[in-house]
Structures are given as C-alpha cells and as structure tokens.
Amino acid sequence: MKMKKIGLMGSLALGVQLSAMGANINFDNDSGDGTWANPVNWAGDALPTSADTARLTAVFGTTVLGSTTTVGSVFAGHVGTSTLDVVSGGVLNTGNIQLGAWATGTIGNLSVNGGSIVSSGFLRTGLGGGSFGNVAVQSGSASFSGASSIGFNGTGTLDITGGALSFGNVLRIGQNANSSGTVTMSGGSLTVPSGATVVGVAGNGSFALTGGTASLSVLQINPTAAAINAQVDLLGGVLDLGADGNWALEIAGDDVLNIEAGTLRMAGDRLSLLDGYVAANSITWANGQSMLGVYDVSWTNGASVLYADYNDINAGQTTVWATVIPEPGTLGLIAVAGMGLIGVRRFMI
Numbered sequence: 382m383k384m385k386k387i388g389l390m391g392s393l394a395l396g397v398q399l400s401a402m403g404a405n406i407n408f409d410n411d412s413g414d415g416t417w418a419n420p421v422n423w424a425g426d427a428l429p430t431s432a433d434t435a436r437l438t439a440v441f442g443t444t445v446l447g448s449t450t451t452v453g454s455v456f457a458g459h460v461g462t463s464t465l466d467v468v469s470g471g472v473l474n475t476g477n478i479q480l481g482a483w484a485t486g487t488i489g490n491l492s493v494n495g496g497s498i499v500s501s502g503f504l505r506t507g508l509g510g511g512s513f514g515n516v517a518v519q520s521g522s523a524s525f526s527g528a529s530s531i532g533f534n535g536t537g538t539l540d541i542t543g544g545a546l547s548f549g550n551v552l553r554i555g556q557n558a559n560s561s562g563t564v565t566m567s568g569g570s571l572t573v574p575s576g577a578t579v580v581g582v583a584g585n586g587s588f589a590l591t592g593g594t595a596s597l598s599v600l601q602i603n604p605t606a607a608a609i610n611a612q613v614d615l616l617g618g619v620l621d622l623g624a625d626g627n628w629a630l631e632i633a634g635d636d637v638l639n640i641e642a643g644t645l646r647m648a649g650d651r652l653s654l655l656d657g658y659v660a661a662n663s664i665t666w667a668n669g670q671s672m673l674g675v676y677d678v679s680w681t682n683g684a685s686v687l688y689a690d691y692n693d694i695n696a697g698q699t700t701v702w703a704t705v706i707p708e709p710g711t712l713g714l715i716a717v718a719g720m721g722l723i724g725v726r727r728f729m730i
C-alpha cells in the first residue's frame with residue numbers, strides 16, 4: 382500500500398515535469414485571417430497549449446485574439462514587429478508576457494481592446510537593449526501577478542485610455558541601466574495595491590496622468606537617486622497612494638512630482654511629508670483646478686497655490702491639489718480662510 386502511494390506520487394511529479402517542458406509555437410498565419418483561434422495559423426497547425434510559449438514573429442504582423450485560450454507564456458516581437466490585439470470576447474490566460482526580443486530593433490505590441498488578460502506571471506516590455514515593447518489598454522481588463530517592467534533593458538511604453546489594468550506585484554518603469562519606460566494614462570484604472578510602483582529604477586522613467594484613477598500602494602520616484610531622469614506629472618485624474626497603509630510617496634535624487642490639474646490622495650496624515658518634499662523642491666506645481674474644499678496647509682510659488690487637507694475632503698486621507706492664484710483683490714481672503722498655517726515657499730514674485 383505504501384509502495385503504491387509512492388509510485389503514484391512519482392508519476393504525478395513526472396507528469397508535472399513533462400508538462401512544464403513546453404515548446405515555442407510560432408504564429409504563422411497560414412490561413413491569412415490573422416486569428417489566434419485558427420489552429421492552421423500556428424506552426425504544426427495546432428494551437429499552443431498551457432505548456433507552450435506562443436511566439437508572435439514579425440513576418441505575420443497582427444494576431445487577433447477574440448476567444449478564450451490558455452498558454453504557458455506569450456512572446457511578441459520575437460523577430461521584427463509583432464502585435465497581439467485582445468479584442469472583445471478574447472480571454473487570454475497565461476504566464477509571462479514579453480514584448481520586444483533580445484535583438485535590437487525588435488518591437489512587440491500588445492493592445493487590450495475589449496478583451497481580458499489574466500497573467501500569473503509578469504509583463505516585460507523592451508526585453509533587450511534597443512528593443513521596444515508597447516502596451517495600449519483601451520477597454521477590457523488585464524492583470525499580472527508577477528513583478529513587471531515598462532522598459533526592461535530597452536524602451537517600453539504603456540498607454541491607458543480606458544479599461545482596468547492591475548499588477549499584483551511591483552511595477553518598475555525604466556528598470557535596468559539604459560532602459561526607458563513611459564507610462565501615460567488618460568482614462569480607466571491602474572491598480573498596484575501591494576507592490577511599489579517605481580518610476581526610474583536604473584533607467585529613465587516617466588508617468589503622466591491626465592485622466593482616470595491610478596491607485597498605488599507606494600509611489601517611488603528614482604528611489605536610488607541614480608543619475609537618470611524620472612518624473613511624475615499629475616495633469617488630471619486622481620493619483621491615490623498609500624494602499625499599504627504605512628507608506629505613500631518617496632522622491633529621491635533631483636527628480637520631481639509635478640502637480641497641475643489632477644488630485645493627489647494619500648492614505649493617512651501626510652502633511653509633514655508633503656512639507657518636506659515642497660521644501661526640497663521634490664514636489665512642484667503649476668496652473669491648477671478649482672478649490673476642492675477646506676485645507677490645512679498651503680504653499681505658493683507666486684503663480685499658483687498648492688493646498689493640502691487631511692481628513693475633511695476625504696476621510697482618513699490627505700488630499701492635495703493646486704489652484705491658480707486669483708486676482709489681487711481676493712488674494713487676502715485666501716489667507717484669512719486658511720484653517721491652518723500658510724507656508725510660503727519658493728515665492729517667485
């Protein structure tokens with residue numbers, strides 16, 4: 382009886398090992414219709430399985446996924462320029478997704494346009510130096526469990542205009558030396574609830590938010606103070622930080638968080654943290670939006686005022702926004718209306 386159990390466990394382990402040894406299956410578009418779901422469109426005329434890497438090579442351009450499939454991993458831009466388009470009705474269950482190969486000049490594109498991606502692995506864009514990986518999330522959803530990179534060794538871009546994108550681990554924008562990562566967001570949602578979102582690790586990184594809501598646990602801007610360019614521009618929408626409850630924002634080096642029309646929210650009372658970053662010129666502001674409500678602290682640069690409130694506008698949160706300084710006749714009223722101290726920093730008049 383004991384022997385039988387051991388034998389069963391042994392064969393189970395062997396089965397797992399065999400299924401992990403998948404093959405690279407290249408998309409060859411033999412039918413010419415460009416669809417993932419047509420077996421003829423793959424080398425060997427059979428769909429890649431949960432053990433395989435689905436490889437999209439340049440030769441056959443765009444691959445459209447409009448049905449449910451499960452593969453081991455996806456590699457787009459294996460050679461030249463390749464695009465995966467996950468459209469309405471498409472559900473991609475996979476491990477890692479890598480865009481752009483180790484070879485210079487290779488380009489991998491991924492668009493989420495009504496479909497959904499559920500990845501148990503990571504997203505890496507711009508895998509090798511001189512390669513490119515571009516992600517566009519327009520509608521639908523995508524989630525990645527692993528530590529992901531926009532700009533791994535090469536150049537990566539992520540543009541979110543709608544839909545829901547989430548990362549279950551860290552999100553690094555500009556990961557390795559000489560990489561470059563650019564994230565732009567004008568709608569939809571970006572959620573990174575547990576790992577850090579790092580803009581500029583060892584490569585250049587930028588994140589510009591003009592609309593939608595980005596909910597991140599902690600936002601780090603060039604935390605190692607490497608000699609790189611890292612910038613976050615809050616130009617619209619909502620940047621909501623501190624989901625982990627004890628940390629929200631870290632800015633190092635000479636890099637900045639620039640606030641214009643958007644609203645910054647952070648869990649907890651972050652008024653003194655903000656004051657330090659304003660004093661260090663790590664937070665800058667310009668232009669602004671209409672007043673959101675009462676505030677505890679404000680800072681002026683002569684052209685616009687940065688306001689911060691704790692607990693009144695959003696319970697348990699610090700809310701930060703900029704507002705253009707009104708006509709001189711009403712300027713005095715701002716000081717009178719202030720509920721707390723008025724900090725005057727970088728007064729440039």
Ligand SMILES: [Ca+2]
Binds near residue numbers: 426
């Ligand atoms: Ca074929």
Ligand SMILES: [Ca+2]
Binds near residue numbers: 675676691
């Ligand atoms: Ca308050």
